[in-house]
Amino acid sequence: MSFNMYVPTKILFGAGQLNTLHLQEMPGKKAMIVISNGKSTRVNGYLSRTEEQLKSAGVECVVFDKVQPNPLKVTVMDGAGFAKENGCDFIVALGGGSVIDSAKAIAVMAANTGDLWDYIGSGTGKGQPIQNRPLPIIAISTTAGTGSEADAGCVVTNPETNEKVGLKTPLIFPVLCIEDPELMTSVPAGFTAYQGFDALSHSLEGYVSKYANLMSDMYALTAIENVGRHLARAVKNGNDMEAREHIAFGNILSGTVMCVGTTSSQHSLEHALSAYHENLPHGAGLIMLSRSYFGNIIEHHACDDRFVRMARAMGMEDATRPEDFLTVLQKLLEDCGVADLKMSDYGITPDEFSKMADNAMGPMGGLFACDRVSLTKDDVIAIYQKSYK
Incomplete structure (x- = not known):
């Protein structure tokens, strides 16, 4: 019957909640918005709406749009480099589970040295402790699937070793989750x-x-x-x-x-x-x-x-x-x-x-x-x- 419970993510649930993003406390001044390499986030207007909300909150932002349906380690490392080059101090994940998982791993690597697999604890991972706190994450889910927007894990694939494994740490709980079903009607x-x-x-x-x-x-x-x-x-x-x-x-x-x-x-x-x-x-x-x-x-x-x-x-x-x-x-x-x-x-x-x-x-x-x-x-x-x- 015993359990341990620690779920620190603030969750805003319901239709239209994306419209309240600008009213929330922002964890930084420059956001890296992570989206998929598809077209839906732009075509459906979710990206522009998110950019407008961040602008209203006084946040500058840049967009990283390379995430695959099954996120890859190389994409995570590219994203981490992008975040560092652009001086981003927090990440906004706008998409489904793959985007949110990628954003979590990017948040780790944008604040730490080496390779993502240095911090993976299974398979060929080296299991090293994460030295620096990952960048804060805001998760805006456009699908209802993984639950990653309000949990402490992410899953990434290393095609070089055919490993699809998880990284789990309380450090990657999003600080804010927006679960707006209106964003899911286009799926x-x-x-x-x-x-x-x-x-x-x-x-x-x-x-x-x-x-x-x-x-x-x-x-x-x-x-x-x-x-x-x-x-x-x-x-x-x-x-x-x-x-x-x-x-x-x-x-x-x-x-x-x-x-x-x-x-x-x-x-x-x-x-x-x-x-x-x-x-x-x-x-x-x-x-x-x-x-x-x-x-x-x-x-x-x-x-x-x-x-x-x-x-x-x-x-x-x-x-x-x-x-x-x-x-x-x-x-x-x-x-x-x-x-x-x-x-x-x-x-x-x-x-x-x-x-x-x-x-x-x-x-x-x-x-x-x-x-x-x-x-x-x-x-x-x-x-x-x-x-x-």
């Missing part, structure tokens, strides 16, 4: 499903993790209810503001689950997929794995009552068996149009499963210690095989 249906399922997965995994506790359970079940019951609506109608608000709320809660509890090895299994195939959206990979991954836990009857409660939270009020969770999960995937996603469409082949299992259990192996059902390499390969299409 296409498919990506709404992928991102929403990422948010859902954080809480599903957190609820069945052996480190679940009273506080993480409270956040996880509420997140599961909000995302599980509203995601299909947002996928079918991106302008359904009520649905967007509930998913965004669930996303924030799922980020908190990772602060007071933990996810499980499903995230390790997915990171191995997208470490080798950068074009695979993280949420899509989780969708592909989910039925086999959770089905394996159910087969071992490790926490039947928890799966029943999750099924009820997702909308099956009369659930009585753990298998009912798989039924409601399948229905959600079908309602969101993502039940038939194929690994093969992203270039993944079964002959990669052995090295992916090694990758999952190596650089991201720490999450396996959070599982109620211990997985061997053969178990991991079997989950990949059952998930393959």
